[in-house]
Amino acid sequence: MIKVQDIVYVAHRAPDLEVHASFLSDFGLVEVARTADRLYMRGAGPYPFIHVTELGEPGFAGVAMLVGSAAELEEASRLPGASAIEPAEGPGGGQRVRLTAPDGYRVDLLHGMTLVDPLPLRAPLPVNFAYEKQRVKSFQRPSHEPAQIVRLGHCVLKFSDGDAAAKWFRETLGMLVTDRLHVPGDQAATLGNFLRCDRGDRPADHHTIFALNTPGDINVHHVSFEVQDPDAVHIGHEWLREKGYKAAWGVGRHLLGSQIFDYWRSPWGYMFEHYADGDLLTADMAAGDYPATEENLAQWGPALAPRFFESVVVD
Numbered sequence: 001m002i003k004v005q006d007i008v009y010v011a012h013r014a015p016d017l018e019v020h021a022s023f024l025s026d027f028g029l030v031e032v033a034r035t036a037d038r039l040y041m042r043g044a045g046p047y048p049f050i051h052v053t054e055l056g057e058p059g060f061a062g063v064a065m066l067v068g069s070a071a072e073l074e075e076a077s078r079l080p081g082a083s084a085i086e087p088a089e090g091p092g093g094g095q096r097v098r099l100t101a102p103d104g105y106r107v108d109l110l111h112g113m114t115l116v117d118p119l120p121l122r123a124p125l126p127v128n129f130a131y132e133k134q135r136v137k138s139f140q141r142p143s144h145e146p147a148q149i150v151r152l153g154h155c156v157l158k159f160s161d162g163d164a165a166a167k168w169f170r171e172t173l174g175m176l177v178t179d180r181l182h183v184p185g186d187q188a189a190t191l192g193n194f195l196r197c198d199r200g201d202r203p204a205d206h207h208t209i210f211a212l213n214t215p216g217d218i219n220v221h222h223v224s225f226e227v228q229d230p231d232a233v234h235i236g237h238e239w240l241r242e243k244g245y246k247a248a249w250g251v252g253r254h255l256l257g258s259q260i261f262d263y264w265r266s267p268w269g270y271m272f273e274h275y276a277d278g279d280l281l282t283a284d285m286a287a288g289d290y291p292a293t294e295e296n297l298a299q300w301g302p303a304l305a306p307r308f309f310e311s312v313v314v315d
Contacts, residue, residue, distance in 0.1 A: 002072045003174030003198045004065040007152050007208045008110055010223045011052040011061035014268055020053045023266050026243050028149040028227065028236060028274070030119065033091050040090050043149040043225065044119040048092030050152040050225070058268035058312075060220035062106030063155050064096075065173065065208075066113075073097055073111040079172065088113065099172070102165045103218045105157060107173075121148060124229045140231075147236020147274050149225040154208050156221040158311065162213025166193035169209055174198050177287045178206055179256050184291040191292045194256060196281060203280035206257040219311035222263060222271035226278070230260045233274050237262050246315070249308045250274075252301015256290065261301075269314035 014020040017039045021031055029041035032049055039053035054061050067073050076097040077085050088096040094113035101107045125142060126134035159165035169175045175195040183189035194207035212221060227233055237251055248271050250262030259275035266272060290296050294304055307313050 001174055002075055002109075002172065003068055004109070004208075005068050005197055005199060006066045007154060008047055008064045008066050008113070009050045009052055009152060010063050010155055011054055011106075012266070012268075012270060013054045013056040013059045013061050014266075015055070015057065017053055017055055019267050023245065024051060024053070026146055026240060026245070027264065027272055028146040028225070038090070042091075042116070042119075043151050044121045045151040046115040046118055047151070048113065048116045049090055050149075051223075052090065058270070060270065062108060063157075063209075064108035064110055067109050067111050070095075070111055073109060076109045092116070101157075101172075102161065102168050103159050109173075119148075121150065121228060125231050142231055142235060144235065144239070146239050147227045147232045149227055149274075151226050153205055153224045153226045153275060153278065154210065155223045156210040156212060158212045158214040158217050158219050158221055160215045160218060162192050162211050163190050165211040166195060169195050169211065175209065176283060178281060178285070179288040179290060181256075181290055181292040181296070184293055187289070187291075198283050200283050203282055206259075206279040206281060217311065220270065221309070221311055222273050224259075224261075224273035224275055227274050227276050230276050233260050233262050233276050236274050240264050246313070248313070249305040250301060252298045255296050255299050256288075261298075263305075263308070265313055269312035271311075271313075 024041050032042045033040040037055040040049040041051040042049045081100050083098040085095050088094040092113040095111050097109045099107045128135050176198050178194040178196045180193050181191040190213050192212040195209045197204040197208050246265040248263035248265050253260050257279050259278040262274045264272050
């Protein structure tokens with residue numbers, strides 16, 4: 001059975017690679033390669049790239065996930081509508097099978113990508129708690145800089161049928177439901193499913209895919225990247241604010257997933273998130289079920305932005 005192990009990259013389309021490169025650099029990614037119609041950006045972690053910009057009309061192009069073995073990639077190539085096994089594009093090489101998820105989303109499954117050396121990354125800032133002091137005769141002096149991204153954490157996709165989409169990710173890619181959101185007062189009506197990778201006893205992020213039920217509004221909602229610590233989230237917020245980008249919501253802390261979050265809009269209105277301190281779960285954790293109330297979105301932070309659930313906002 002196929003069990004995806006991680007999310008590797010997401011891809012957007014943009015009509016100007018240089019403008020998108022500038023935004024992504026200020027967001028904390030590092031350019032590693034460029035062609036006439038592709039821009040590849042990496043984080044500090046070992047994947048050779050974690051974001052691709054494809055030249056074209058603004059839009060979301062797809063997501064790539066890592067399978068655990070060559071045998072699983074071969075199995076994927078036999079699924080209905082799957083591509084043959086083919087060379088993966090971009091730095092790191094490897095092999096790829098391209099699938100189409102519900103509502104036409106492109107999902108690339110990867111195996112054999114060559115990893116790279118991690119980039120230098122400042123150590124997490126030690127914190128002096130009330131009864132546990134970690135920092136003596138040292139000072140907090142983080143640099144004023146973009147929030148250096150470590151890795152891609154998850155993406156949130158809107159579907160015409162959120163339950164059918166969650167079923168596809170469970171049955172096709174071996175993912176697990178972590179938490180379900182339902183309409184307040186109507187537990188039978190699904191608003192979305194948080195899905196994580198099944199890594200057995202190895203911890204996995206609270207969610208790698210969040211499948212939202214939004215008939216009539218089929219698009220990516222946001223993509224999310226992990227940074228070193230909560231200070232990096234706040235420092236990145238100030239950097240992006242000073243550069244004149246459009247804030248979408250944050251800084252706050254989610255309830256489901258627990259992440260310290262901060263959301264920003266790209267030059268074409270697509271939402272990108274910085275996060276730190278997210279939950280990690282093993283495969284034996286039972287799924288939760290929560291009403292989709294505002295208090296279940298954030299434990300603290302600014303009021304929910306009125307246009308937060310719009311896929312694209314360009315003013």
